[in-house]
Amino acid sequence: MDRNIKISIRNLYKIFGPTPDIALAHVRKGMGKAELLEKHNHVLGLQDINVDIHEGEITVIMGLSGSGKSTLIRHLNRLIEPTAGEVEVDGENVLAYDEDKLRKLRREQMSMVFQKFALLPHKTVLENAGMALLVRGYSVQDFEGEAKKWLARVGLEGNEYQYPHQLSGGMQQRVGIARALASNSPIMLMDEAFSALDPLIRSDMQDLLLELQDELQKTVVFITHDLDESLKLADHLVILKEGHIVQQGEPQEILMNPNDSYITDFISDINRARVLRVRSIMEKTKAAPEECAGDISERDNLESVIARSNGDTSLTYRVVRKGNQVGILKMEELVKALVPLDASEGDARSRY
Amino acid sequence: MATYDFIFSALGLEDWCAEGQSDAPMSMAALLQKTQGTTGEPESLWDTPFPSMDALNESCAAFPQSRDLTKGLEEGFLSIKDSLSVVLDPLTQPLSWALDGTLYGMLNTPWWIVIPVLLAVVFFVTKSWKLVGFVAVSLCLLAFIDYYRYAMETLSIIFVCAFICVLLGVPIGIAMSRNDMMQRLTVPVLDMLQTLPPFVYLIPLIFLFSVTESKLYGIAIILYAIVPVIRLTNLGIRLVDKDVIEAADAFGMTSHQKLFKVQIPLALPNIMAGVNQTIMMSLAMVVIASLVSAPGLGVLVLQGIRNLELGVGLVAGLGIVILAVILDRVTKASLARINASQNQ
Numbered sequence: 185m186d187r188n189i190k191i192s193i194r195n196l197y198k199i200f201g202p203t204p205d206i207a208l209a210h211v212r213k214g215m216g217k218a219e220l221l222e223k224h225n226h227v228l229g230l231q232d233i234n235v236d237i238h239e240g241e242i243t244v245i246m247g248l249s250g251s252g253k254s255t256l257i258r259h260l261n262r263l264i265e266p267t268a269g270e271v272e273v274d275g276e277n278v279l280a281y282d283e284d285k286l287r288k289l290r291r292e293q294m295s296m297v298f299q300k301f302a303l304l305p306h307k308t309v310l311e312n313a314g315m316a317l318l319v320r321g322y323s324v325q326d327f328e329g330e331a332k333k334w335l336a337r338v339g340l341e342g343n344e345y346q347y348p349h350q351l352s353g354g355m356q357q358r359v360g361i362a363r364a365l366a367s368n369s370p371i372m373l374m375d376e377a378f379s380a381l382d383p384l385i386r387s388d389m390q391d392l393l394l395e396l397q398d399e400l401q402k403t404v405v406f407i408t409h410d411l412d413e414s415l416k417l418a419d420h421l422v423i424l425k426e427g428h429i430v431q432q433g434e435p436q437e438i439l440m441n442p443n444d445s446y447i448t449d450f451i452s453d454i455n456r457a458r459v460l461r462v463r464s465i466m467e468k469t470k471a472a473p474e475e476c477a478g479d480i481s482e483r484d485n486l487e488s489v490i491a492r493s494n495g496d497t498s499l500t501y502r503v504v505r506k507g508n509q510v511g512i513l514k515m516e517e518l519v520k521a522l523v524p525l526d527a528s529e530g531d532a533r534s535r536y
Numbered sequence: 537m538a539t540y541d542f543i544f545s546a547l548g549l550e551d552w553c554a555e556g557q558s559d560a561p562m563s564m565a566a567l568l569q570k571t572q573g574t575t576g577e578p579e580s581l582w583d584t585p586f587p588s589m590d591a592l593n594e595s596c597a598a599f600p601q602s603r604d605l606t607k608g609l610e611e612g613f614l615s616i617k618d619s620l621s622v623v624l625d626p627l628t629q630p631l632s633w634a635l636d637g638t639l640y641g642m643l644n645t646p647w648w649i650v651i652p653v654l655l656a657v658v659f660f661v662t663k664s665w666k667l668v669g670f671v672a673v674s675l676c677l678l679a680f681i682d683y684y685r686y687a688m689e690t691l692s693i694i695f696v697c698a699f700i701c702v703l704l705g706v707p708i709g710i711a712m713s714r715n716d717m718m719q720r721l722t723v724p725v726l727d728m729l730q731t732l733p734p735f736v737y738l739i740p741l742i743f744l745f746s747v748t749e750s751k752l753y754g755i756a757i758i759l760y761a762i763v764p765v766i767r768l769t770n771l772g773i774r775l776v777d778k779d780v781i782e783a784a785d786a787f788g789m790t791s792h793q794k795l796f797k798v799q800i801p802l803a804l805p806n807i808m809a810g811v812n813q814t815i816m817m818s819l820a821m822v823v824i825a826s827l828v829s830a831p832g833l834g835v836l837v838l839q840g841i842r843n844l845e846l847g848v849g850l851v852a853g854l855g856i857v858i859l860a861v862i863l864d865r866v867t868k869a870s871l872a873r874i875n876a877s878q879n880q
Contacts, residue, residue, distance in 0.1 A: 261786055263785055287788040287790065290786060290787060290788035292788075295786075295787070296783065296787070298783055302779040302782065303780075304780060304797075304801075306877070315787055316788075319793060363787075
């Protein structure tokens with residue numbers, strides 16, 4: 185990783201209940217979530233979270249409902265206060281901020297997109313998109329141009345003077361994204377931003393996000409419960425389970441080397457051909473293959489390679505990065521990689 | 537002797553009781569008993585009286601009777617009345633001015649100005665010609681049967697009182713919604729105001745203020761009618777979508793911005809429902825307040841009851857119904873407009 189660390193989360197704990205400090209001591213001594221709930225009636229929300237979020241990357245935090253992912257993202261802008269731990273943004277400890285500094289952080293450093301859109305129903309689309317600027321004290325005339333620009337960028341030209349309830353769910357979330365972009369903040373927090381949308385629109389929105397990301401290089405923290413979504417978007421994937429991190433790393437890496445039966449179960453259902461990329465399974469070599477069927481990019485997914493080979497498993501391709509060979513891919517290897525790891529195989533490695 | 541003598545003798549309080557012997561006027565029951573020559577001793581267990589203040593007083597003269605309680609309350613109230621008046625009089629004086637001024641203005645402007653102005657207001661808040669027509673017909677009908685003056689008096693009082701209710705009630709409701717302690721303290725007061733029979737407000741008010749002052753009925757109406765607007769403002773703000781509030785927080789709104797840009801606008805439908813209720817309750821109270829010299833249609837109803845003038849009472853009652861329908865329809869129509877401009 186050559187990029188700077190934008191947000192750093194260190195030893196973060198969150199315990200819900202009347203006396204979290206006492207409960208925290210128990211958790212540090214090794215008490216589990218179920219036991220804590222039963223004996224002390226406290227809910228363990230997050231346990232010893234350590235994540236580095238790099239600048240200009242999409243960090244996806246994935247987990248099932250109740251895994252604490254929404255709680256975690258709300259710690260970044262302190263919508264929820266942690267029980268213990270540190271959150272640093274650009275090297276500054278956010279938890280030490282007073283109200284004014286925190287407000288400045290929320291206004292200028294971080295913007296947020298919500299699962300249920302959370303637009304202001306009594307304001308027009310334009311005013312909603314400019315909300316961050318309105319909050320900073322600009323008038324509608326001041327931010328009209330900026331808001332219109334971002335609305336057009338997310339494909340909502342001509343809807344500026346409608347009200348949110350006149351738009352479909354997908355369009356409302358586009359307003360939500362335009363609102364976050366218009367704030368011009370370097371960090372974007374997306375809390376299950378696409379979960380409430382139907383599959384086709386969700387896929388559109390994912391493409392839109394990737395497209396915007398290519399252009400803007402924001403630091404995005406994206407929460408989802410959908411593995412396909414997380415694999416599509418993530419530069420860095422963090423998998424949460426019951427409040428702790430099971431595994432984090434590059435998504436391809438996690439896919440090829442899951443370290444927990446939980447993850448193995450998780451990834452056993454996905455379409456590996458679409459998710460896996462050539463670079464994850466190629467044989468790294470500079471030596472030219474004996475029979476080369478052609479060049480493929482290391483970023484291609486396996487599906488496209490299969491389509492290209494017409495299903496012929498005897499072929500060998502040369503893998504190139506910017507015109508230089510970085511490895512070779514035998515179609516035989518590709519077919520083997522499509523078989524998911526046996527779920528039971530992971531049990532032995534189970535750490536938790 | 538009396539039934540509960542044993543309590544006082546057991547406690548050794550006979551001396552204290554004896555001190556209380558006096559020749560104060562007897563209660564009617566005691567007098568009757570004396571003349572009939574019966575003793576206080578009950579014949580059987582069946583007739584044992586509840587150990588009430590009066591029953592205990594029979595055994596021990598020093599024990600207060602229940603009439604001492606009501607009398608004490610009255611004396612207590614009268615003794616703080618003067619100092620209370622010093623504070624309340626100047627505080628409430630603007631209410632008198634507002635009521636008198638509005639009444640004077642409404643009644644001394646010619647009808648051919650007042651009625652069009654009212655219709656213009658109706659159109660402005662509802663944007664519905666149908667409703668304007670309905671209000672015009674109703675007002676002309678009332679004027680035609682010579683009830684114009686009374687109806688206008690009633691309307692003026694309602695306008696002033698409802699306006700003050702909103703002016704006070706909305707901030708109280710907002711304070712309640714932002715502070716749980718405040719809510720816990722306010723709710724019992726609101727419950728009491730809502731359940732006390734309206735006549736009961738009038739009693740202390742009559743002692744505090746002169747019946748000739750218009751603020752007397754003004755206060756009675758406001759106390760009765762302010763409850764819904766407070767409750768619904770509180771409820772409306774508390775019901776604002778948590779997600780939207782969270783978004784407001786996430787974008788760094790100050791609590792001031794949140795209140796005026798998010799919470800109040802989103803609570804407006806509920807607040808307006810409260811205003812509608814408040815206006816309807818003012819109308820109900822303005823009739824009762826005619827007992828304490830509030831002018832308007834209520835006076836005619838009262839006249840109908842006092843003089844057994846059936847016709848006057850019924851027509852005045854009908855006039856009140858017409859006013860009620862007008863006020864309800866107009867406020868509901870403006871509420872519907874607010875709703876339409878917000879959610880679906």
